[in-house]
Amino acid sequence: MTLEDLKTFEELFKTADLYYEWTDQQTPDIANDGKMFFMADSLFNAALIGCKQLGEDLIQGGALNLKSPAYEKIWDAYYKSAVLGYTAIYDGYATDLAKTGDIVCSTGSTAGVSFFSPTVTYADNTSEPAELSILPYPVFENGKPVALQRGAGMCVIKSSPEKERAAAVFLKWFTNPENKLRFVVSTGYIPVTQAAFGELMTKKIEDIEDANIKQLLQATRTMQKEYEFYTPRLFTGIDELQSQYEAQLKEIAASSRSSYLEYVSSLDTQAAYEAASQGILNEFIERF
Amino acid sequence: MIKILLTRLGHIKNKINIPGNQTLPMDTRLFLLFSVLVLTIIAGVVAILFITGTFTAGLEESKRLVENELNHSSSAISRQYGELSVQAIDFSRELTRSMEAESQRTGIPLNKLADHPEILEEVISAEFERALFTLQKSKSSGVFFILNATINPALDKAENSRAGLYIKNMEPNIISSSSPNFIVLRGIPSISRQNSLPLHTQWKMEFDVKDAPYYHRPLEAALANPDLPLSRLYYWTPVTSLPDSSEEVMLCSVPLVDSKGNVFGVCGIEISSMLFKLTHLPDNNIFNRLFCVLTPLKENSMDFHQSMFAGGYSARILSRGGDILNISDPSTFYTYSHKDNSFLGLHKHVQLYPEGSAFSDEKWLVAVMVPEKDIVNSITTLNLLLIALLMILVIAGIIAALVLSRRFLKPINEGLDIIKSADLSSAPRTKIAEIDNLIDYLAVHNQELYEKARQENLSLSILDEFLENTKELSPAERSVFDLYVKGHTAKEIAEILCLSINTIKTHNKRIYMKLNVASRDELLLYINMLDEIGIKIIDN
Numbered sequence: 001m002t003l004e005d006l007k008t009f010e011e012l013f014k015t016a017d018l019y020y021e022w023t024d025q026q027t028p029d030i031a032n033d034g035k036m037f038f039m040a041d042s043l044f045n046a047a048l049i050g051c052k053q054l055g056e057d058l059i060q061g062g063a064l065n066l067k068s069p070a071y072e073k074i075w076d077a078y079y080k081s082a083v084l085g086y087t088a089i090y091d092g093y094a095t096d097l098a099k100t101g102d103i104v105c106s107t108g109s110t111a112g113v114s115f116f117s118p119t120v121t122y123a124d125n126t127s128e129p130a131e132l133s134i135l136p137y138p139v140f141e142n143g144k145p146v147a148l149q150r151g152a153g154m155c156v157i158k159s160s161p162e163k164e165r166a167a168a169v170f171l172k173w174f175t176n177p178e179n180k181l182r183f184v185v186s187t188g189y190i191p192v193t194q195a196a197f198g199e200l201m202t203k204k205i206e207d208i209e210d211a212n213i214k215q216l217l218q219a220t221r222t223m224q225k226e227y228e229f230y231t232p233r234l235f236t237g238i239d240e241l242q243s244q245y246e247a248q249l250k251e252i253a254a255s256s257r258s259s260y261l262e263y264v265s266s267l268d269t270q271a272a273y274e275a276a277s278q279g280i281l282n283e284f285i286e287r288f
Numbered sequence: 289m290i291k292i293l294l295t296r297l298g299h300i301k302n303k304i305n306i307p308g309n310q311t312l313p314m315d316t317r318l319f320l321l322f323s324v325l326v327l328t329i330i331a332g333v334v335a336i337l338f339i340t341g342t343f344t345a346g347l348e349e350s351k352r353l354v355e356n357e358l359n360h361s362s363s364a365i366s367r368q369y370g371e372l373s374v375q376a377i378d379f380s381r382e383l384t385r386s387m388e389a390e391s392q393r394t395g396i397p398l399n400k401l402a403d404h405p406e407i408l409e410e411v412i413s414a415e416f417e418r419a420l421f422t423l424q425k426s427k428s429s430g431v432f433f434i435l436n437a438t439i440n441p442a443l444d445k446a447e448n449s450r451a452g453l454y455i456k457n458m459e460p461n462i463i464s465s466s467s468p469n470f471i472v473l474r475g476i477p478s479i480s481r482q483n484s485l486p487l488h489t490q491w492k493m494e495f496d497v498k499d500a501p502y503y504h505r506p507l508e509a510a511l512a513n514p515d516l517p518l519s520r521l522y523y524w525t526p527v528t529s530l531p532d533s534s535e536e537v538m539l540c541s542v543p544l545v546d547s548k549g550n551v552f553g554v555c556g557i558e559i560s561s562m563l564f565k566l567t568h569l570p571d572n573n574i575f576n577r578l579f580c581v582l583t584p585l586k587e588n589s590m591d592f593h594q595s596m597f598a599g600g601y602s603a604r605i606l607s608r609g610g611d612i613l614n615i616s617d618p619s620t621f622y623t624y625s626h627k628d629n630s631f632l633g634l635h636k637h638v639q640l641y642p643e644g645s646a647f648s649d650e651k652w653l654v655a656v657m658v659p660e661k662d663i664v665n666s667i668t669t670l671n672l673l674l675i676a677l678l679m680i681l682v683i684a685g686i687i688a689a690l691v692l693s694r695r696f697l698k699p700i701n702e703g704l705d706i707i708k709s710a711d712l713s714s715a716p717r718t719k720i721a722e723i724d725n726l727i728d729y730l731a732v733h734n735q736e737l738y739e740k741a742r743q744e745n746l747s748l749s750i751l752d753e754f755l756e757n758t759k760e761l762s763p764a765e766r767s768v769f770d771l772y773v774k775g776h777t778a779k780e781i782a783e784i785l786c787l788s789i790n791t792i793k794t795h796n797k798r799i800y801m802k803l804n805v806a807s808r809d810e811l812l813l814y815i816n817m818l819d820e821i822g823i824k825i826i827d828n
Contacts, residue, residue: 096487100477115489123478125440125449125493 006105009050009077009138012038016086019104032085032264039088039097041108043078043249044242045148050074052230053143062235064245066285073140075281082253083260083276084269089253098130107137113188113216134215136223149229151189185213190220197224248287256280314700318693326685330678343674346667351620354578354634354656357570361580361598362636362654364568368427368559369524369640372540375426376557377518380542382422383415383433383555388546390414399550402437408451409439413479419453420470420483422557429460430537430558432474433544434495434503436551439476448498452553453479454530456488461566473533496531502539503554509646510543510551518542520645524652526584526594527561536561538582538596561596568598574666575658582638585651589614590624624657633657699723747817753804754814758825760802768795770826772808773815 001018005011016037024034040046051058054070065071081087088097094106095115101122106112113134121127137147154174156167173179177196181204184191191197201217208214223229232238256276263272312320337343384398391398394407401408415433423431432454438446454474462468472480473488474495480487497503506523513521522542529536541556570578579599583590590613613624613631621632635655641648703723706715712731717724761769771781778796782789796808805811818825 090481091484092481092486095489096477096481099487099491117489117491121477121493125438125443 003133003135006135007138008141010141012105012138013077013081013086016081016105017084020084020086032261032269034085036088036097036103037086038081038105038107039090039094039103040078041094041106041112042242043246045150046078046107047071047074047245048232049137049146049148049230050077050140050143052146053140055144059232059238059241062237064241064288066288072281075284077140078249079253079256079277079280080273083256083273085257089250089257091250109188110190110216110220111188113212116212132212132215134212134219136219136227145223145227146230147223147227149231184217185210188213188216197221245288248284252280252284315693315697318696319689322689322693323686326682326689330682330685333681334678337674343671344667346670347620347663350574350632350658350663350666351634353572353574354621354658357572357578357580358634358636358654358656361568361570361656362638365580365582365654366638368567369540369638372426372428372557372559373522373524373640375422375428376522376540376542376555379418379422379431379433379557380518380544380555382418384544384546386415386418387411387544391546397550398544398546398552399436401435401552402441405437405439405441405451408435408437409476409478411435412451412453412476413482416453416479416483419455423455423457423470424468426557427460428457428557429560429563430454430456430473431556432495432539432558433553433555434497435544435553436507437553438494445496448496449494450497450503450553451476451494454495455485456558456560460560460563473530490533492532499531501525502528502541502556505647506541506543506554507551510545513646514549516644516646518545519642521545522556522641522645523647524640524650526591527596528594538564559596564596565598568596570599570656575662577662578656578658581653581655581657583653583655585637585653590653590655621663622655623660624655630660631657632660632663703727748821751814751818751821751823755818755823755825757803761799765795765799765802768792769799769803772799772811773826778808 001015005015019037020034022034024032027033048058051065051068051070051074054073056065056068056070058065058071066075078087082089088094088103090097093112093115094103094108095112095117097103098106099117099119099121101120113132116130116132118129119127120130136145139145154171156164156171158164159167174183175193175196177191177193177200180191180193180196181201183189184196184201185204185208191201201221205214205217205221208217260272260276263275266272267275341348387398390411396404396407401411412435419431419433432452434450434452437451438449439451440446440449443449452474453476454472456471456473458469458471470485471488472485472491474492476493477487477491495503502523502525505525506521509516509521509523522540525539525541527536527538538559539556540559541554543551544553544555545551564582568580568582570580572578577599579597581590581592581595581597583592583595592613613626613629615635616623616625618634622634624631624633633656635653638652638654640652641650699718699720700723703718703720703726706712706718706723706727707730709715712727712734715727715731718727758766758769767785768781771784776784778792779789781787782792785792800806800811803811803814805814815825
């Protein structure tokens with residue numbers, strides 16, 4: 001396997017499968033103790049992008065559209081991988097699991113880059129240096145290259161004219177390409193202006209000392225050229241919907257994982273998975 | 289306005305300097321008088337300002353401000369550090385009590401944990417809630433405990449690696465946050481995951497205690513002073529960063545001592561530099577760069593590298609250099625200086641330890657200071673303002689003197705012009721009582737003088753006629769007349785001229801007739817009148 005194999009989600013989950021098998025084989029005495037490979041930082045964002053890549057919208061009319069063929073593909077990818085133990089079901093950021101070697105691959109926000117540790121520490125307190133590779137966001141096979149552009153942005157609160165003006169002056173300074181790039185290099189957030197994203201960033205990338213940020217900006221530059229950035233429409237209740245979706249999906253995946261672990265002691269993996277996942281998608285859809 | 293004033297003053301100067309003009313006009317005199325008054329008053333004001341110390345009031349005001357800030361900061365810091373010390377001691381007692389109970393259950397003494405790394409996760413996990421609760425109630429930025437044991441004694445780093453737990457509150461300044469931002473800096477990851485807390489970016493599983501005074505000093509103090517209570521064994525580190533961690537913190541470490549006196553670790557509470565800054569930010573509108581420092585005192589100097597700061601940016605710039613600041617004797621302020629920077633301020637000792645503490649020889653200061661040039665600039669600005677105000681007062685005073693002197697004299701001059709006029713009785717009023725009275729008086733008095741002069745003119749014409757008539761006297765009559773003028777009587781004249789009295793009488797009659805007088809008395813009256821006006825009738 002190479003990093004090239006992580007360009008699509010299908011390949012990524014196939015890699016996860018292989019990684020699980022390989023790690024399982026490290027301890028021949030213990031069955032089904034393979035290790036997780038992957039975690040998506042936000043399952044909601046992953047579903048939003050996945051649907052868009054496959055030509056659908058996850059949200060229609062302010063509600064989740066979970067009955068599309070596109071969503072079924074996304075469900076299969078995440079749910080199956082999670083139940084089989086290839087993907088983490090974790091209520092936190094992937095970087096936490098990466099620090100302890102519990103996963104080796106994740107998708108997430110560019111700003112997450114500064115949270116990766118250069119060292120992986122294992123449960124017995126042994127540790128080893130870790131090198132981060134940053135790649136463009138994976139795309140479902142036969143899907144469009146789409147990535148998510150989502151953030152809180154900045155707003156100026158109604159105040160005295162002086163303060164409002166001062167806020168505007170600050171934002172003008174802050175979004176100036178030179179300053180923007182300094183911010184990008186410190187935080188991993190991507191630029192908000194074409195000028196900062198363009199030639200200037202290409203020039204500056206070579207001078208960046210932090211290898212992770214350098215890789216991040218190179219990947220971002222590629223994505224800016226080759227991907228379509230999707231900014232979902234915000235509406236009242238989207239945050240609550242996101243929380244609900246992620247909590248329910250993790251709960252149902254964790255529950256199926258427990259069932260699977262019970263079944264797998266007596267059944268083969270495929271049969272155990274089928275037993276654990278029977279009717280679960282419909283049950284999940286009915287929750288919304 | 290100034291131009292007009294200068295022109296007027298030029299005129300006045302010319303008037304004063306005119307050669308041979310020995311008398312100054314009244315308006316110039318009055319202007320000079322007013323000017324002297326104005327300048328005297330201003331000089332008096334300046335003298336009073338000097339005596340009352342107004343010119344140095346900026347310095348005093350600055351001192352008062354810094355004193356207030358120092359009092360406020362030092363009491364707030366004493367209270368905060370005192371409360372956290374007590375909470376750290378309570379944390380130590382609670383941890384020890386709980387862990388001893390667990391120790392009795394497992395049968396493994398707490399001072400033997402190092403021999404049983406396999407139970408460390410369970411021991412630490414059991415105290416997670418207690419640590420989190422201490423963090424929640426303490427208004428601190430972190431809480432930790434370190435056991436004298438490591439989960440993997442086989443590792444090379446095991447000698448300086450200690451198991452424990454360190455939880456940080458990333459937003460300690462937000463009171464009663466609905467979603468507190470707790471994060472695990474040190475600890476076994478499975479414990480943080482069980483409790484849904486994320487790992488810090490600079491997370492490590494265990495504490496590296498190779499160079500960790502927060503671990504060794506209270507531990508050694510407890511071993512060296514077995515009879516001292518925990519309240520005399522806690523230790524506040526100067527500002528430090530944990531190995532592989534970037535945030536600057538102060539830690540209050542308390543030894544963990546079981547009921548048998550075995551020292552088996554330390555625990556404590558953290559104040560991050562950010563929490564200190566947010567808690568003790570000086571509140572003033574005068575000096576933007578005023579800042580508060582909590583610093584260990586070493587031989588009359590302070591090490592900014594080991595200090596907490598709250599306030600201006602200058603402090604942060606300086607602290608990066610890790611420079612030692614020397615404290616010099618106070619005038620109004622203490623001076624805190626090193627080669628590039630100089631600050632003025634005041635400081636106070638703060639007691640971080642009680643009497644009898646193992647660390648009572650560690651002295652701490654709270655200082656409030658400002659870059660020296662800020663105070664100097666502030667006082668210079670204030671005094672320039674004061675001087676400008678005084679100059680404005682002087683100019684305004686001189687203008688007022690000029691205007692008032694002219695206005696005051698205008699009606700007087702008009703009055704004088706009126707007085708010079710011929711007809712005072714029909715002269716207009718000046719509305720100045722004294723001048724109007726003078727005009728009235730002069731109007732009446734001038735009439736009297738006129739009448740008198742007229743009368744006098746009349747008298748003079750009679751005397752002239754009398755004098756003319758004397759020229760008509762014969763020589764013999766003239767001889768008699770001259771003797772009358774000299775004051776002789778008729779009898780004396782008869783004797784002097786050797787004439788009979790009858791001859792004299794005859795001469796008299798002719799003299800009276802020629803001089804047109806009726807008697808000798810009238811003749812003598814004329815002679816006296818002529819004498820009074822200085823006309824000599826005869827030559828001596």
